[in-house]
Amino acid sequence: MNSLIAMIPSILMIVSPILITAAGGMICERAGIVNIALEGLMGVGAFTAATIHYFLEPSTSYSIWIALGVGALAGVLTSLIHAFASITLNANQTVSGTGINLLVTGGTAFLAQIIFKMERTLPFKLGMMPGIGGIYPTAWIALAVVVVAWFVLYKRPFGMRLRACGEHPQAAASAGIDVRRTRYIAVMISGALGGLAGGCLVLTQTIQYTVNTINGAGFIALAAVSFGRWLPKGITAASLLFGTATALSIYMVNIQSLRFLPPEFFSVMPYIITLVTLMVFSGKEYAPRASGQPYERSGS
Amino acid sequence: MNRTIDPRKDRLERLFSNPKTISISVVLLGFLCGTLLILIVGKNPAGMYSALLQTLTGFDITRGTWNARYIGEWLTASIPLILCGLSMGFAARTGLFNIGAEGQYIVGLTVAQFVALYFPPVPVVHWVAAVAAAGLAGALWGGIVGWLKAKFAVSEVVATIMLNYIAFFFSRWTSMLIPGANTYKTPNFPATARLTSPLFEQLTNGSRLSLGLWVALLSCLIYWFIIEKTKTGFELRATGFNRDAARYAGVRVTRSITTSMLIAGMFAGFAGAVVALGSFSYGRVLGGYDNYGFNGIAVALIGNNNAGGTLIAGLLFGMLSSAQPLMQSRQIPKEITLIISGLVVVLISMRAGVKLILDWKAKKNAQAQKEAHDE
Numbered sequence: 264m265n266s267l268i269a270m271i272p273s274i275l276m277i278v279s280p281i282l283i284t285a286a287g288g289m290i291c292e293r294a295g296i297v298n299i300a301l302e303g304l305m306g307v308g309a310f311t312a313a314t315i316h317y318f319l320e321p322s323t324s325y326s327i328w329i330a331l332g333v334g335a336l337a338g339v340l341t342s343l344i345h346a347f348a349s350i351t352l353n354a355n356q357t358v359s360g361t362g363i364n365l366l367v368t369g370g371t372a373f374l375a376q377i378i379f380k381m382e383r384t385l386p387f388k389l390g391m392m393p394g395i396g397g398i399y400p401t402a403w404i405a406l407a408v409v410v411v412a413w414f415v416l417y418k419r420p421f422g423m424r425l426r427a428c429g430e431h432p433q434a435a436a437s438a439g440i441d442v443r444r445t446r447y448i449a450v451m452i453s454g455a456l457g458g459l460a461g462g463c464l465v466l467t468q469t470i471q472y473t474v475n476t477i478n479g480a481g482f483i484a485l486a487a488v489s490f491g492r493w494l495p496k497g498i499t500a501a502s503l504l505f506g507t508a509t510a511l512s513i514y515m516v517n518i519q520s521l522r523f524l525p526p527e528f529f530s531v532m533p534y535i536i537t538l539v540t541l542m543v544f545s546g547k548e549y550a551p552r553a554s555g556q557p558y559e560r561s562g563s
Numbered sequence: 564m565n566r567t568i569d570p571r572k573d574r575l576e577r578l579f580s581n582p583k584t585i586s587i588s589v590v591l592l593g594f595l596c597g598t599l600l601i602l603i604v605g606k607n608p609a610g611m612y613s614a615l616l617q618t619l620t621g622f623d624i625t626r627g628t629w630n631a632r633y634i635g636e637w638l639t640a641s642i643p644l645i646l647c648g649l650s651m652g653f654a655a656r657t658g659l660f661n662i663g664a665e666g667q668y669i670v671g672l673t674v675a676q677f678v679a680l681y682f683p684p685v686p687v688v689h690w691v692a693a694v695a696a697a698g699l700a701g702a703l704w705g706g707i708v709g710w711l712k713a714k715f716a717v718s719e720v721v722a723t724i725m726l727n728y729i730a731f732f733f734s735r736w737t738s739m740l741i742p743g744a745n746t747y748k749t750p751n752f753p754a755t756a757r758l759t760s761p762l763f764e765q766l767t768n769g770s771r772l773s774l775g776l777w778v779a780l781l782s783c784l785i786y787w788f789i790i791e792k793t794k795t796g797f798e799l800r801a802t803g804f805n806r807d808a809a810r811y812a813g814v815r816v817t818r819s820i821t822t823s824m825l826i827a828g829m830f831a832g833f834a835g836a837v838v839a840l841g842s843f844s845y846g847r848v849l850g851g852y853d854n855y856g857f858n859g860i861a862v863a864l865i866g867n868n869n870a871g872g873t874l875i876a877g878l879l880f881g882m883l884s885s886a887q888p889l890m891q892s893r894q895i896p897k898e899i900t901l902i903i904s905g906l907v908v909v910l911i912s913m914r915a916g917v918k919l920i921l922d923w924k925a926k927k928n929a930q931a932q933k934e935a936h937d938e
Binding site for chain 2: 299344348351352355359363366367368370372376377475482485489525527531542
């Protein structure tokens with residue numbers, strides 16, 4: 264049990280990027296756009312943050328925060344491709360997202376070859392420093408993101424309009440809401456959060472960006488959105504569960520009583536849990552109704 | 564709207580309503596962007612094209628030498644891409660998005676390795692059994708997705724992503740249980756399990772080209788036959804076009820969805836067997852995804868979910884991936900091939916946009932005509 268408590272900082276370190284990304288994915292889907300590209304958005308953020316931090320590290324102590332900001336910006340720019348394809352051109356959202364994931368894998372490694380002459384970024388000396396209790400500031404960022412997302416979605420008119428676009432865009436449009444604009448903003452928010460999360464991940468969990476840095480965290484976030492039933496508290500619980508399982512698979516060697524299980528057992532748990540839950544609760548009823556469908560302006 | 568007013572514009576419109584034209588223009592556009600990108604970073608795009616030429620023909624233009632091994636390696640790289648493309652395409656014909664080819668591929672690969680290591684080494688029967696078992700395993704893995712979708716309305720996109728990871732971790736775990744296995748490989752297969760072909764090896768100057776080529780070609784044929792010539796294929800396509808209409812016409816939609824995913828999974832399972840037994844002499848404990856399943860998505864999209872189109876698209880993407888080391892040796896970052904694949908997929912997703920532009924143009928034409936008429 265003691266070792267489990269000792270693991271809390273590591274669990275939070277792993278949970279934070281997943282939760283931040285999941286919040287973006289949730290906002291995006293609540294506006295009616297499915298975002299398979301979360302994995303790629305995290306990749307862009309991680310690559311950008313690692314690169315910026317490597318170059319600014321020697322000259323300024325704010326390097327980490329600049330890196331996170333630029334990473335988020337890179338996420339926004341990448342998400343614009345998805346927004347343009349799926350909102351302006353009525354593209355198939357799953358296909359467009361898949362394309363972006365491919366593009367990011369190639370693009371980041373390509374840029375690394377150009378900038379660093381190798382397939383990954385050069386390692387930076389010092390990542391983010393943990394704060395009180397060994398907890399990284401990323402945990403507080405994640406908490407803030409979820410609280411703000413909840414507040415905006417449920418307590419502000421903008422959030423209500425955004426949700427309307429995901430439930431019934433035609434009705435939203437007839438009430439005077441600019442569906443396309445709202446959806447653009449939602450996709451860009453998910454881009455910013457995905458990029459930010461990628462930066463958080465690379466600056467806390469590793470010392471450089473490689474094509475394996477994200478390693479499915481974005482897909483876990485995507486699952487957390489469905490598993491969390493598109494609700495802020497749901498995705499928080501789901502991310503905590505997935506993060507704990509991931510942490511267990513890494514740190515289980517420290518726990519005597521669990522040693523008889525292979526590490527793959529813990530790695531695979533989040534995915535099995537998600538699948539079974541989706542089966543039991545037949546997720547469809549909770550999903551935003553117009554999610555994944557292009558909105559075509561009719562008439563006039 | 565009067566369509567006869569300008570025959571040239573009409574032809575353009577017809578051209579861009581053809582999926583083949585769109586595929587070809589998207590690929591060309593992808594290569595164009597790739598070429599520009601290489602120029603922007605100050606490299607010589609000729610290096611990329613000479614690498615691609617060498618992959619296709621075996622002819623090294625920089626040295627003036629010829630080696631058939633490159634052609635063999637190109638075909639070897641194309642085989643799993645063609646098979647995974649068929650997997651993705653078959654599901655797409657029923658209106659499903661199969662991101663799960665990667666998992667079905669892993670399950671096929673793992674089962675093929677087990678059969679190769681534990682089945683009695685009878686010539687021919689051994690590898691046939693391994694390939695068949697892999698196809699069956701892939702089919703089951705895909706079938707789970709279809710069943711979840713049909714029975715519980717679980718989104719196939721989320722379900723397949725989960726099943727990919729589950730397949731991956733189970734593959735690692737079970738493969739490491741094999742006596743003599745370490746964290747990255749198992750003991751060697753008996754020779755009877757391997758798909759190697761002395762004839763192909765001789766023809767292609769010792770490349771890894773294997774009997775998998777026949778598996779891929781045969782699969783294309785099976786795909787074409789099921790989709791175009793059978794009642795099941797017709798029902799699957801009907802379900803893909805309009806699920807409700809198909810249901811009213813008496814098609815058992817839930818069964819169609821499951822059948823479609825079963826067959827899709829089978830193709831990906833074959834891909835796993837071909838890679839495991841064709842290119843390796845030992846079982847692998849996977850350290851990550853091989854990505855054939857994910858690249859199969861691009862293959863099927865470019866191939867318009869047709870057997871013939873998928874074959875050609877598979878050869879195209881096989882060329883891109885097997886040219887990677889040659890590009891790197893010519894100072895072109897090999898990731899340019901991934902960028903081109905990604906661009907192609909993003910661009911093809913914008914296909915619906917072409918229709919929007921055509922509609923908009925037609926509307927403008929009609930308006931101009933009306934104004935001319937009013938005057």
